[in-house]
Amino acid sequence: MKNIVLPALLVSSLITFGQGKKENHVQYVKPIIGTQRMGHVYPGATVPFGMVQLSPDTDTIPYETNGKYNGEVYKYCAGYQYDDKTIVGFSHTHFSGTGHADLGDFLIMPTTGELKLNPGVANVPHSGFRSTFSHENEIAAADYYKVKLDDYNITAELTATNRVGFHQYTFPATDQAHIILDMMSGIYNYEDKNVWTFVRVENDSLITGYRQTSGWARTRTVYFAMSFSKPFIQYGTKDNSKKEAYHGFWGKFDQRKNFPEIAGRQIRMYFDFKTIADEKIKIKLALSPVSTINAINNMRTEAPGWDFEALKTKGQALWNKELDKVDITGQQEEKENFYTAMYHAFISPTTYMDVNGEYRGLDQNTHTAKRFTNYTTFSLWDTYRALHPLFNILQPKRNADMIQSMLAHYNQSTLKLLPVWSNSANDNWCMSGYHSVSVIADAIIKGNATGVDANKALDACVATATHRSYDGIGLYIDMGYVPVDKNGVGSSNTLEYAYDDWCIAQLAKKLGRMEIYKTFLKRSENYKNVFDASKGFMNARMSDGSFKKDFDPLSTNGQGFIEGNSWNYSLCVPHAPEQLISLMGGKQHFIQHLDSLFTMQLPDAFFAETEDITRDGIIGGYVHGNEPSHHIAYLYNWAGAAWKTQERIRMILKMQYKAAPDGLGGNDDAGQMSAWYIFSSLGFYPVAPGSADYSIGSPAVDGAVLNLENGKKFIIEVNGQGDKNVYIKKIVLNGKPLTSFTIKHADIMSGGKITFYMSNVPVK
């Protein structure tokens, strides 16, 4: 450990927020940021990496109606849209920031008066059980959400433990208080998405059951146990299926009312109470991926009592524990942006394991995690870029467990594929590449893979990368690229595979398995095979070796790339920027390419044809709102124009993030957008995970301390910070001037100090 002489100012600052009286960072978390427009985050209650995400749904529009895709559904990936005026209810599972969705399980809604068992529609008041609400009566905080339901004069409060959602509803005096349990409702509800639901009324205050869906996760079952703080008087069931399930012989029971063994495809239930004024009815709803017995056990372990405040305090303490890993100095909005980004970065992947260690595997069997926490919700095309690298600094233990989870997935997969976009013991293979290999290589190379058998992990990487029947890999192996006449997004696949192959090569090298190293290092050069020298761009290439002739580098449609155009994708060689620069005609030409990208004006047609990219997320032709561009601004560093990296990074930080409901320029993508923010505002970024180097940008904070799990501290000091002082004059690392725009992972993890000297004059 190095001895570091701290300047007096920083020392006192550290005493304030770093070591002595801790600042309550939870105060800066604004879950409402990104809930307007396309952030796709939710405002409800969750703990770090928690299984439960208990949050209001303002609409639950079906994915399609009569087989036709409903465009509006995209807004509702997280269930909540800030501009909506009604809340349908509070459901227990939500993806954070994704660009497609699922979940929304077990929607609960408290109501009074006449019983309504349908949600109604937003523009017809009182047409169903939904209620109007106002943001004035709404509080969204880390692990706490509160709102007044105006139609019923009910105050709803939510908090959560890892596996238990805790509701507290303050009712008016009424003989007609109801709790609706909607087992039909869900996010991205396809026709027939609800495969089966099963509910048991165990006694007058405990309900158990499961919901089985076939949506983005094809075969998914989530179990629950739900406990009321006071017994209900009566209850009932409505099965909205076209054809109700078999009800047993001769209708021996009235199965609509007070009948405790319920099953069917489209079930809604109600539970009736009488309340006095301001009476609180509390509900605990625990989840399990395994069984209702496990759900009950999760509930009894994590939330044995009925003290809402105590659970909320505990949940916020969990958040502070995570947020305290970085102490920044900065203005209020900077802190709100930063700690909300930390919050969003520490939501996914989510716990997928009961307190007893059991979880459901891809084979639908119950497995027990041995010495690791099993996680799910891997949006790897997004998160390999910055989120998992961030975990390698701030969450090394969890990241190692995530890798163990990925390897368990691989072991259970009959395809023998590492996860691509996996959730709830399923993979939907969303987006390109086999980026698990990046996450695995990055962690092992950085020494953060406790409990992982590195050689077996490499075997899994190789098996995945040689799975010939998957998404053009066979063609890629045979031809060195994926021809677009065989695979419509062959060129972006080629680029993503080439980077992933480089990761495998780096891992193999570390493990001394040189045959694999050589094979995959060679494969990592395949990006060259889709570079069309005649155009100066990556282009779509055919099986016969020719390139697409009517090539439009601005278009995202039919050009061989997924969710991006060649202007952006041509830069997608994060592992070999120098070679890319030379391929593209040298540094000057490369800088011009980057400059044009950031300054061009895109035609309207671009937005019409491009999925997952909106005007919000665009600067010139640079698409920050979607992932393939996230490393681009850092590439100036390799072209000898670091000052442009610095300028662009500060511009992106300013333009793409703000502490407001519409504060995210695109889907947060399970934390990737937020991880970009955290890295970039601290002054560095992992351009090529799998490398232990970080590329320097321009810090936006006034200063920061990283409090590492290993007990060490890495201090980021910023001298001369200011809105216009975006340029770096000098960098000193542990007392020595830094001679490149690179710092190493070990520099951070060993503890120490980096000092940035800022200026309003670029160093050209």
Next chain:
Amino acid sequence: MKNIVLPALLVSSLITFGQGKKENHVQYVKPIIGTQRMGHVYPGATVPFGMVQLSPDTDTIPYETNGKYNGEVYKYCAGYQYDDKTIVGFSHTHFSGTGHADLGDFLIMPTTGELKLNPGVANVPHSGFRSTFSHENEIAAADYYKVKLDDYNITAELTATNRVGFHQYTFPATDQAHIILDMMSGIYNYEDKNVWTFVRVENDSLITGYRQTSGWARTRTVYFAMSFSKPFIQYGTKDNSKKEAYHGFWGKFDQRKNFPEIAGRQIRMYFDFKTIADEKIKIKLALSPVSTINAINNMRTEAPGWDFEALKTKGQALWNKELDKVDITGQQEEKENFYTAMYHAFISPTTYMDVNGEYRGLDQNTHTAKRFTNYTTFSLWDTYRALHPLFNILQPKRNADMIQSMLAHYNQSTLKLLPVWSNSANDNWCMSGYHSVSVIADAIIKGNATGVDANKALDACVATATHRSYDGIGLYIDMGYVPVDKNGVGSSNTLEYAYDDWCIAQLAKKLGRMEIYKTFLKRSENYKNVFDASKGFMNARMSDGSFKKDFDPLSTNGQGFIEGNSWNYSLCVPHAPEQLISLMGGKQHFIQHLDSLFTMQLPDAFFAETEDITRDGIIGGYVHGNEPSHHIAYLYNWAGAAWKTQERIRMILKMQYKAAPDGLGGNDDAGQMSAWYIFSSLGFYPVAPGSADYSIGSPAVDGAVLNLENGKKFIIEVNGQGDKNVYIKKIVLNGKPLTSFTIKHADIMSGGKITFYMSNVPVK
């Protein structure tokens, strides 16, 4: 133990078939008996009380088409109809003899030539994968079935262990050999009955997965593991759902061919092979109610190798072990009838537990049976009458485990109801009464309930009998009968409840719980409340106390009785024949009633309106083909006309049972019809289970030895047996003349000898 002097002839006979060189009883088992017309039994392979019933399905007609009931489906309760000319395939689960159905899981069919993935229709040759067959090329034996599939020149052979179906298919030489795995096919397939199917191709010879259905069992999942004796070359899948399941992003795989992770609602698969002439492809398919891991474990434990003959020999040895419990002397047809009845009696209830003791409970959680085997398939309205009493003699250990299974069901039931008609962790509440209480009382009273907590069992009986919301019980408690204006079958319910209440009273008395005894003894007299003295019949009674005026004692429609008319149901007081006789006007009048019943001519209208009763099962107006009449012929004993019991019993045995495909006069009803045959042909019958007395009929065997589990033997000697010698002159029990037409359970279980002296002259 008594010392018994055996006559010389009997001694030598015992040496032959009882103790020395054992007779191979399996030779007499003809599973084909009852497969024609309405027996609803199947000809395929199963071991005693086995989980697997592997049998050919000659058609799998849907229960309904476009919401309309398809009358033909009733014929296919067991999947096979003797008159059919084609076999669709071989599925692994079948009810034996039931009057409604379900199951038919995992249909496998071997074919050659062009691949066909639909079953086709029987009357269009080669319209699908089904094949013609001929009974000449068919063998149906205990745990062995063989047939030639003419369309493909394939010989199919089947055998089974408890949890594993073993197929052996002898192929011709072909490059196009296929095994079809039809996950859609099922018995009584409702529209939308298939809830979900999931299949994993684990490697080139092992498949796992599950089928989830909502049919007669509302929420049922059965897991499987399927192993081939040789690797397949390739395989594929067809999803016949209206809307296929989500296939993952961008169609990255061709999921129709060689794709190992399959899920959907309507799946058929094929596996391709090349075969040389006479090559055998063998398949093991193991079931589990819990998981695919357990299915694999079941397979490895019960059928580790590939020796078909060895498993068949083992299976037939298991059958002989059970059949050897009764050695009879008699003619060939008598033996075929008798041992086939033994075979049919020892099929249900079926094992519902994996080799590791795990099973699925009503709460859909995995439970472990502690010191008992868990069973399912309880058709209790049928089987309480004679099957469970037969088990109390020949299967006391298993019967005690069945009671433990019933109590586990009760404990897991949120309704807190003992099973009514339960299967696969579900109850469909089919038919009247709460006859679990009869089975429980009978076993405990007879001392055959090892491992059962008798007091807890009584508590469960009382809870069930006082479940006010079930099928009129509340009304029954309040009014002493179930009024038919509130419950259409209130009068038969009243009669069944009264008998069940008597059982509870007997059990309570034995346990010294006299309050319960008194309460239920009083309830057991409720049969009187539906006796209409003005008509001399049990009648439908209204809430206001009045009886139905336009009363038709012959009709089964709208008269207050289920599946029977008042002529039969008026006799349904098995627990109080003497009181019934006096209620009906004394012995003479009672005998006339019985005589009329056996000799009347029923109008055609009767058959048109009556469910589950066909002309086959009728003698006069006496309905042997359905259960409520099973004790009736024995009632003459109480009216002083035992010779008429003797005459009628022999007539029924002769008319209702024969060793031919159409040999059963009605559904075998999970063994009840067969149990009636076994008891009656041995000479006695349990008129009122819950009593330890058996009523004497007229033995049809030439002699018999019961080899009891306790090591003792009960010998039945018949002197002067003959077709016309149906009357009993004298009975000697252990050397002493019997002075009544009753023997006691203890007389049998202590071992000993009963000698019937037969005559062609009735003793009036």
